[in-house]
Amino acid sequence: DTGSAAAIPINEVDIAYVTPVTVGTPPQTLMLDLDTGSSDLWVFSSLTPSSQIRGQEIYTPTKSSTSQLLNGHTWSIRYGDGSSSRGTVFTDNFTIGGLEVKSQAVQTAQEVSSSFTQEQSLDGLVGLGFSTLNTVRPSSQLTFFDNARPNLDEEVFTADLKYHATGTYDFGFIDSKKHNGTITYTPVQPSPGYWTHSLSGYSVGSGAFQSSQISGISDTGTTLLYLPTAIVTAYYRQVQGAQNSQYYGGYVFPCASTLPTFTFGIEGARFTIPASYINYTRISPTSTTCYGGLQSSSGLGINIFGDVALKAAFVVFSGTNPPRIGFAPK
Numbered sequence: 001d002t003g004s005a006a007a008i009p010i011n012e013v014d015i016a017y018v019t020p021v022t023v024g025t026p027p028q029t030l031m032l033d034l035d036t037g038s039s040d041l042w043v044f045s046s047l048t049p050s051s052q053i054r055g056q057e058i059y060t061p062t063k064s065s066t067s068q069l070l071n072g073h074t075w076s077i078r079y080g081d082g083s084s085s086r087g088t089v090f091t092d093n094f095t096i097g098g099l100e101v102k103s104q105a106v107q108t109a110q111e112v113s114s115s116f117t118q119e120q121s122l123d124g125l126v127g128l129g130f131s132t133l134n135t136v137r138p139s140s141q142l143t144f145f146d147n148a149r150p151n152l153d154e155e156v157f158t159a160d161l162k163y164h165a166t167g168t169y170d171f172g173f174i175d176s177k178k179h180n181g182t183i184t185y186t187p188v189q190p191s192p193g194y195w196t197h198s199l200s201g202y203s204v205g206s207g208a209f210q211s212s213q214i215s216g217i218s219d220t221g222t223t224l225l226y227l228p229t230a231i232v233t234a235y236y237r238q239v240q241g242a243q244n245s246q247y248y249g250g251y252v253f254p255c256a257s258t259l260p261t262f263t264f265g266i267e268g269a270r271f272t273i274p275a276s277y278i279n280y281t282r283i284s285p286t287s288t289t290c291y292g293g294l295q296s297s298s299g300l301g302i303n304i305f306g307d308v309a310l311k312a313a314f315v316v317f318s319g320t321n322p323p324r325i326g327f328a329p330k
C-alpha cells in the first residue's frame, strides 16, 4: 500500500503544517500535524472541554461504528515548549492520503494547554517518532507508521515541506518527481525514540565549510532550526544589528538586514537554506525587528533540525532495520 497527503502551512510564517486525515466510520475529517518529534496520535474530541476548543474540528467516538474504548488506558504529554495535553484512548479506523490503518490508537484529549487551544487550524498531532516514545499507559501504543509498515510497498515515509506553500507527505514509496538527484542517507540512532542523526558540518553564506559531527533530531513538529551556540553566533555575526535578545528569547535583527544563507552537510552532500527561511517573522505585525529561524539549542539539551531546515530538502524517513534518514535536493 501507499498514501499521499498534503502538508499545508497553518499560517503565513509556516509555524506548523497540517494534513487532512479521516477517523472512524463514517469518516470524520481532521487536520493534524504530522510530527516526527513525538509519538502520540492525539486529537481534539467530544471529550475536550468546550472552553478549551476554539474552532478546531473534533473526533466524536460515539458517532463512529468502528470506535472502541481502550479500557483503562490514559496518556499525558508535555512538549519542550511547555505545551501539553492528556486524555483517554480509543481505537478506530484511521486514514492518511488513502492509506488505512484499522484499529489505530487515537488518543482523545480531555485537556489541552492554551497554546493548542489558540492554534485554531490544528486539530491534533500524528506522532511519527519511534513508538518507544508513546505516552499511553498501562500499555504504550504503536504509531500510524508502525501500524501501516507491514502493508507498505516500501518501509518509508517522505516529507516534502515547502516555504509558504503546500507540500506533501508520502507513505510507502519514494516519489522521484519530488526530488532532483541522489538521496544521501545517514544512520539514525533510534534511541530514545527521535529520528536522531548527525550533520557532517555547516557553512555560513559563502564561507568555508566547517566539518564537524552535529547530532540532533529531524523534527517536522518543531518550527525552527536549533543548533549549538558557537554555530549560531558565527551566523549572526554576519548580520548587521543582530542581537541575542533576552526579552524576545532569541536572536533578533532589523527586518531590512541582509541575511546570509546557511548550509548543512549530510555525509558528503550539502543543503543550503535560503536567507528568506531564516528571516522568520516580525516580532509584531508593525515591528521592524525580526526573529531568526536559526536559534541556539543551548537551553534545549538537544539540537533540533526543524521545519526551517527540513523544507530545504526532500527527506526520506526509512523504517528499515537499521533505520536511516535520507536527504535529497529538490
Ligand SMILES: CCNC(=O)c1c(-c2ccccc2)csc1NC(=O)CNCCc1c[nH]c2ccccc12
Residues within 6 Å of the ligand: 016, 033, 035, 036, 037, 038, 079, 080, 081, 082, 083, 115, 119, 122, 125, 219, 221, 222, 223, 299, 300, 301, 302, 304
Ligand atoms: C517546540 C516544539 N518542540 C519541542 O518541544 C521538542 C523538544 C524540546 C525540548 C526541550 C526544550 C524545547 C524543545 C525536543 S524534541 C521536540 N519536538 C517536539 O516536541 C515535536 N512536537 C511538537 C508538538 C508541538 C508543541 N507545541 C506545538 C504548537 C503547534 C504545533 C505543534 C506543537
